[in-house]
Amino acid sequence: MSGPEDKSEGEQPERLYIITGGRSDASEQAPLDLVSLIVSRSAPQPDMLPEHSAIVRMCQYPLSLAEISAYLALPVSVVKVLLADLLGDGRVEARAPVTPASLPDVELLEAVMHGLQKL
Amino acid sequence: MDCKSSDRHTGPSREDTLPASVTAAVKIVVVGGFGVGKTTMVGSVSEIRPLTTEETMTQAGVGVDDTAGVERKTSTTVAMDFGRISINDQLVLYLFGTPGQERFWFLWNGLFQGALGAVVLVDTRRLEVSFDVIGRLEERGVPFVVAVNTFPGAPVHSMEELRAALDLPESVPMLDCDARKRTSSRDVLMTLMRYLYSLAVTPEPK
Numbered sequence: 001m002s003g004p005e006d007k008s009e010g011e012q013p014e015r016l017y018i019i020t021g022g023r024s025d026a027s028e029q030a031p032l033d034l035v036s037l038i039v040s041r042s043a044p045q046p047d048m049l050p051e052h053s054a055i056v057r058m059c060q061y062p063l064s065l066a067e068i069s070a071y072l073a074l075p076v077s078v079v080k081v082l083l084a085d086l087l088g089d090g091r092v093e094a095r096a097p098v099t100p101a102s103l104p105d106v107e108l109l110e111a112v113m114h115g116l117q118k119l
Numbered sequence: 120m121d122c123k124s125s126d127r128h129t130g131p132s133r134e135d136t137l138p139a140s141v142t143a144a145v146k147i148v149v150v151g152g153f154g155v156g157k158t159t160m161v162g163s164v165s166e167i168r169p170l171t172t173e174e175t176m177t178q179a180g181v182g183v184d185d186t187a188g189v190e191r192k193t194s195t196t197v198a199m200d201f202g203r204i205s206i207n208d209q210l211v212l213y214l215f216g217t218p219g220q221e222r223f224w225f226l227w228n229g230l231f232q233g234a235l236g237a238v239v240l241v242d243t244r245r246l247e248v249s250f251d252v253i254g255r256l257e258e259r260g261v262p263f264v265v266a267v268n269t270f271p272g273a274p275v276h277s278m279e280e281l282r283a284a285l286d287l288p289e290s291v292p293m294l295d296c297d298a299r300k301r302t303s304s305r306d307v308l309m310t311l312m313r314y315l316y317s318l319a320v321t322p323e324p325k
Binding site (some may be wrong): 016033034035036037039054057058059061063064066067069070071075076077078087092095096103105106109110111112113114115116117119 | 129131132136137138139141142143144145146164170171172173175176181182196201203204205206207210211212213229231233235271301302305308309312313315316319
């Protein structure tokens with residue numbers, strides 16, 4: 001018998017601290033969004049952190065930051081730090097999300113409507 | 120069986136892989152109280168099984184809630200479910216479900232930044248969460264539609280009554296939906312898109 005499931009602690013904080021090198025803010029380097037698409041530019045190297053090489057491996061095809069976070073089971077903020085490292089080293093590239101300044105343009109909206117109609 | 124670390128880092132299965140031609144992504148946020156059907160809606164239209172991402176609120180995070188120098192090591196983790204719809208060869212749409220209660224608003228900064236708009240999913244048995252959500256979206260200038268998820272046994276209100284109860288302007292679209300049904304959830308998204316389109320072609324005078 002196990003007691004009530006306690007998932008509130010989540011990941012071991014020490015591990016998260018180690019893989020981010022204690023950094024918590026990657027925003028200065030790369031303004032990454034949840035839907036920034038990441039694509040690898042090289043193969044994983046043996047000297048990489050396991051999390052770095054996992055990202056490089058799974059991003060052979062475009063993958064959003066949110067998906068990377070889900071597959072790695074790591075918080076978004078941690079994945080941002082990991083991606084900032086990889087972007088800095090040129091291991092991956094980020095395809096910027098479409099971030100409309102105020103209102104999205106009509107062509108984009110039409111494209112989305114057209115796509116949804118096929119659902 | 121030891122599959123813990125190997126399994127976790129594998130990434131998407133072959134059929135969940137996006138084509139290399141995809142260059143851009145947009146997002147829509149589905150917001151509502153617990154159990155209102157956010158994940159159901161995301162799942163009913165998503166081409167992938169909904170995934171879960173999490174965000175941690177730490178003391179180093181966005182300075183929205185200054186708790187007067189209380190040095191606590193507590194960090195709140197909130198899970199968000201999301202799904203994906205390929206729009207065409209270049210464009211992909213992500214749908215995020217996020218809880219509407221005020222204590223989760225710290226998530227909203229990154230979430231609504233650059234989002235096309237939002238769907239407020241309403242359970243007529245618990246309208247109070249929707250009040251706060253709608254007020255907050257209006258404050259942030261996020262365009263949204265209101266979808267009333269129909270639950271068996273929920274009190275039946277006319278749309279006029281609900282609109283009045285939610286203090287919703289006439290201009291904001293409202294519709295019934297069944298979040299379990301793909302076509303119904305798709306119609307909600309289409310309603311949002313048409314609304315955004317109308318806003319884009321006839322901008323409000325400032």
